Amino acid sequence: xxxxxxxxxxxxxxxxxxxxxxxxxxxxxxxxxxxxxxxxxxxxxxxxxxxxxxxxxxxxxxxxxxxxxxxxxxxxxxxxxxxxxxxxxxxxxxxxxxxxxxxxxxxxxxxxxxxxxxxxxxxxxxxxxxxxxxxxxxxxxxxxxxxxxxxxxxxxxxxxxxxxxxxxxxxxxxxxxxxxxxxxxxxxxxxxxxxxxxxxxxxxxxxxxxxxxxxxxxxxxxxxxxxxxxxxxxxxxxxxxxxxxxxxxxxxxxxxxxxxxxxxxxxxxxxxxxxxxxxxxxxxxxxxxxxxxxxxxxxxxxxxxxxxxxxxxxxxxxxxxxxxxxxxxxxxxxxxxxxxxxxxxxxxxxxxxxxxxxxxxxxxxxxxxxxxxxxxxxxxxxxxxxxxxxxxxxxxxxxxxxxxxxxxxxxxxxxxxxxxxxxxxxxxxxxxxxxxxxxxxxxxxxxxxxxxxxxxxxxxxxxxxxxxxxxxxxxxxxxxxxxxxxxxxxxxxxxxxxxxxxxxxxxxxxxxxxxxxxxxxxxxxxxxxxxxxxxxxxxxxxxxxxxxxxxxxxxxxxxxxxxxxxxxxxxxxxxxxxxxxxxxxxxxxxxxxxxxxxxxxx
Amino acid sequence: xxxxxxxxxxxxxxxxxxxxxxxxxxxxxxxxxxxxxxxxxxxxxxxxxxxxxxxxxxxxxxxxxxxxxxxxxxxxxxxxxxxxxxxxxxxxxxxxxxxxxxxxxxxxxxxxxxxxxxxxxxxxxxxxxxxxxxxxxxxxxxxxxxxxxxxxxxxxxxxxxxxxxxxxxxxxxxxxxxxxxxxxxxxxxxxxxxxxxxxxxxxxxxxxxxxxxxxxxxxxxx
Numbered sequence: 001x002x003x004x005x006x007x008x009x010x011x012x013x014x015x016x017x018x019x020x021x022x023x024x025x026x027x028x029x030x031x032x033x034x035x036x037x038x039x040x041x042x043x044x045x046x047x048x049x050x051x052x053x054x055x056x057x058x059x060x061x062x063x064x065x066x067x068x069x070x071x072x073x074x075x076x077x078x079x080x081x082x083x084x085x086x087x088x089x090x091x092x093x094x095x096x097x098x099x100x101x102x103x104x105x106x107x108x109x110x111x112x113x114x115x116x117x118x119x120x121x122x123x124x125x126x127x128x129x130x131x132x133x134x135x136x137x138x139x140x141x142x143x144x145x146x147x148x149x150x151x152x153x154x155x156x157x158x159x160x161x162x163x164x165x166x167x168x169x170x171x172x173x174x175x176x177x178x179x180x181x182x183x184x185x186x187x188x189x190x191x192x193x194x195x196x197x198x199x200x201x202x203x204x205x206x207x208x209x210x211x212x213x214x215x216x217x218x219x220x221x222x223x224x225x226x227x228x229x230x231x232x233x234x235x236x237x238x239x240x241x242x243x244x245x246x247x248x249x250x251x252x253x254x255x256x257x258x259x260x261x262x263x264x265x266x267x268x269x270x271x272x273x274x275x276x277x278x279x280x281x282x283x284x285x286x287x288x289x290x291x292x293x294x295x296x297x298x299x300x301x302x303x304x305x306x307x308x309x310x311x312x313x314x315x316x317x318x319x320x321x322x323x324x325x326x327x328x329x330x331x332x333x334x335x336x337x338x339x340x341x342x343x344x345x346x347x348x349x350x351x352x353x354x355x356x357x358x359x360x361x362x363x364x365x366x367x368x369x370x371x372x373x374x375x376x377x378x379x380x381x382x383x384x385x386x387x388x389x390x391x392x393x394x395x396x397x398x399x400x401x402x403x404x405x406x407x408x409x410x411x412x413x414x415x416x417x418x419x420x421x422x423x424x425x426x427x428x429x430x431x432x433x434x435x436x437x438x439x440x441x442x443x444x445x446x447x448x449x450x451x452x453x454x455x456x457x458x459x460x461x462x463x464x465x466x467x468x469x470x471x472x473x474x475x476x477x478x479x480x481x482x483x484x485x486x487x488x489x490x491x492x493x494x495x496x497x498x499x500x501x502x503x504x505x506x507x508x509x510x511x512x513x514x515x516x517x518x519x520x521x522x523x524x525x526x527x528x529x530x531x532x533x534x535x536x537x538x539x540x541x542x543x544x545x546x547x548x549x550x551x552x553x554x555x556x557x558x559x560x561x562x563x564x565x566x567x568x569x570x571x572x573x574x575x576x577x578x579x580x581x582x583x584x585x586x587x588x589x590x591x592x593x594x595x596x597x598x599x600x601x602x
Numbered sequence: 603x604x605x606x607x608x609x610x611x612x613x614x615x616x617x618x619x620x621x622x623x624x625x626x627x628x629x630x631x632x633x634x635x636x637x638x639x640x641x642x643x644x645x646x647x648x649x650x651x652x653x654x655x656x657x658x659x660x661x662x663x664x665x666x667x668x669x670x671x672x673x674x675x676x677x678x679x680x681x682x683x684x685x686x687x688x689x690x691x692x693x694x695x696x697x698x699x700x701x702x703x704x705x706x707x708x709x710x711x712x713x714x715x716x717x718x719x720x721x722x723x724x725x726x727x728x729x730x731x732x733x734x735x736x737x738x739x740x741x742x743x744x745x746x747x748x749x750x751x752x753x754x755x756x757x758x759x760x761x762x763x764x765x766x767x768x769x770x771x772x773x774x775x776x777x778x779x780x781x782x783x784x785x786x787x788x789x790x791x792x793x794x795x796x797x798x799x800x801x802x803x804x805x806x807x808x809x810x811x812x813x814x815x816x817x818x819x820x821x822x823x824x
Contacts, residue, residue, distance in 0.1 A: 022622035286637030318654040
């Protein structure tokens with residue numbers, strides 16, 4: 001096992017933020033004696049990857065296994081990449097500076113489609129053959145996982161295996177298979193991996209054939225303790241706080257939401273285990289902030305109990321609590337008030353669409369009255385800043401729906417003013433963020449055409465014209481970025497050569513707006529002879545062969561079809577976590593069930 | 603009792619910024635030390651205001667890449683903890699290369715760690731230059747009486763007799779590495795970085811040499 005630290009160290013005087021490359025953070029682990037070395041790679045800069053909760057969970061799970069050393073690696077920033085290439089220094093893990101190519105397993109997160117070229121950079125910088133087909137017995141096995149694993153086909157030629165779903169238990173199985181089979185060669189290892197539940201091996205599976213690979217699921221979150229001693233970075237990372245997951249999955253059923261469909265069913269952790277892990281984690285890290293994470297934290301059935309117990313225990317310690325997402329109702333505001341302990345920063349709500357009709361289409365079960373009452377209540381309670389999330393380009397959207405966003409914001413501003421004393425209205429701030437809808441695999445909108453770049457540009461122009469001018473800060477997404485995301489989200493294996501061509505022409509850090517250059521991608525599509533518009537913007541029919549059709553989140557296709565039909569009729573479907581079963585099929589197919597800590601308010 | 607004020611017990615902690623942690627910025631060091639104090643379970647005082655935080659104050663900043671053996675911060679405690687107990691608790695939860703070394707109470711009215719100008723001693727380790735050449739280069743530079751630096755289109759002139767209270771001296775270490783010892787005035791108006799002086803001195807006589815490590819070894823407060 002080599003150690004390239006001395007060679008890396010020599011590069012650090014000449015690069016920005018050398019803290020990204022030094023390791024030595026509190027709670028980082030080095031075990032040089034382990035017989036299985038597992039590199040956990042996040043294909044973006046340190047400050048993004050170190051914030052990722054899944055990396056933290058897997059780091060702790062893997063390092064707890066006998067004879068296993070899990071270490072982190074991130075994509076160095078561009079100045080460091082240049083310095084490494086100039087000096088011939090290969091990408092290594094942070095903890096022991098072991099070159100990635102000497103590890104047994106390289107586990108790469110697929111967090112977002114626009115990180116795909118970063119994956120190629122990681123592999124190349126590590127000296128690992130880019131194409132899985134070119135790797136030999138001495139190369140590591142490259143296993144991908146994460147949100148984009150549910151359609152990994154665009155990157156399937158670069159990875160050896162893909163894990164679908166929850167990793168807590170699966171990583172132990174993967175390590176065991178590698179440990180046993182590696183002496184028999186790469187082919188044997190891949191064959192053995194394909195037999196691990198939740199693992200998909202692209203080289204052994206032709207899309208559209210064979211039995212679908214079904215996602216792995218952790219049925220009871222309390223069965224696995226949350227990491228209480230996560231690494232405490234020196235650098236100011238994106239989410240620099242203790243993050244304790246209070247629940248996984250969300251069954252509100254928003255029809256555009258990929259996470260809401262693929263992470264079903266809802267599994268809550270008990271109030272006792274949340275409070276225990278928050279307090280233990282604060283002691284072990286010294287952090288001054290805690291975030292209670294989930295797709296919909298204020299839906300947790302025991303959230304009030306959790307917040308009351310934590311605020312009592314944290315009183316006088318200058319430790320703050322944050323909730324990443326809020327329900328648009330009185331309960332959401334009350335919980336935010338409880339968490340804030342009197343410190344009112346800002347509140348974020350996501351109505352997503354401007355008209356009730358379109359909110360019904362996407363199954364966003366909130367009304368205009370809900371939103372206005374909630375804002376009124378929040379302002380009366382002392383908040384002065386509101387952030388609103390909307391989308392454009394949703395299925396069935398009309399110009400009227402887009403104009404209605406501006407009208408709704410106008411009403412929100414009026415409701416806020418009414419609830420705010422005259423002398424304090426100058427402090428009111430409204431931020432409106434409008435993203436572009438990108439249809440995602442495994443959702444009821446997986447067959448829908450994505451709005452073209454031209455159509456989105458027109459809608460954004462309409463949006464700007466309809467938005468109140470005074471006191472509202474409007475931001476929107478770059479249409480080309482969203483278009484590319486859509487292509488990569490629903491394309492198949494034909495996109496591998498495109499990604500490679502884009503990377504070879506210099507595409508890197510595409511998720512960073514300053515770095516994104518669509519012209520490179522346009523050339524890459526042309527070079528590979530792939531029609532990007534046909535992938536993203538063409539309508540598909542239910543029943544047609546989809547690139548991800550052989551991969552299953554456990555949700556029945558019949559449910560997705562039915563939800564699509566209900567969407568087109570603007571009919572809503574209630575949340576099953578506190579109401580009747582919606583027959584999505586996930587519980588019977590995975591042998592799982594909705595697990596709540598108490599009765600949910602839906 | 604010394605160290606007591608209306609804000610509580612003022613504990614001065616010394617620590618070393620060494621090894622890889624020399625690449626931390628001052629802000630990164632302060633954040634890491636705040637978290638160390640929390641992990642240690644010390645009964646820290648909290649500031650008032652909209653964003654309450656642990657009440658701490660830090661000594662003069664070290665640049666990214668420069669280590670320090672005698673750095674210090676003050677933390678205010680709400681109740682008395684024996685200094686040795688506090689130092690032990692801090693050491694137990696310190697990152698190994700940002701290690702608490704000792705603690706003692708100071709008077710609440712004592713000047714802050716950054717008040718006024720101080721003098722600091724630095725050790726500059728080099729490669730690819732011999733001791734005689736480095737000695738000659740530094741001597742020649744000091745004799746000019748000033749150091750002119752161009753930075754982002756601006757010229758900064760250091761009056762060397764003022765900013766170098768002592769003559770630099772050069773030695774050969776146990777492993778044969780050539781090391782310069784510099785004593786430099788540090789203050790609120792910006793300080794001369796010792797490695798800058800070494801590299802400028804070498805460059806002015808056309809000598810090769812690189813700086814491999816810079817460490818602040820002592821701070822002499824007025």
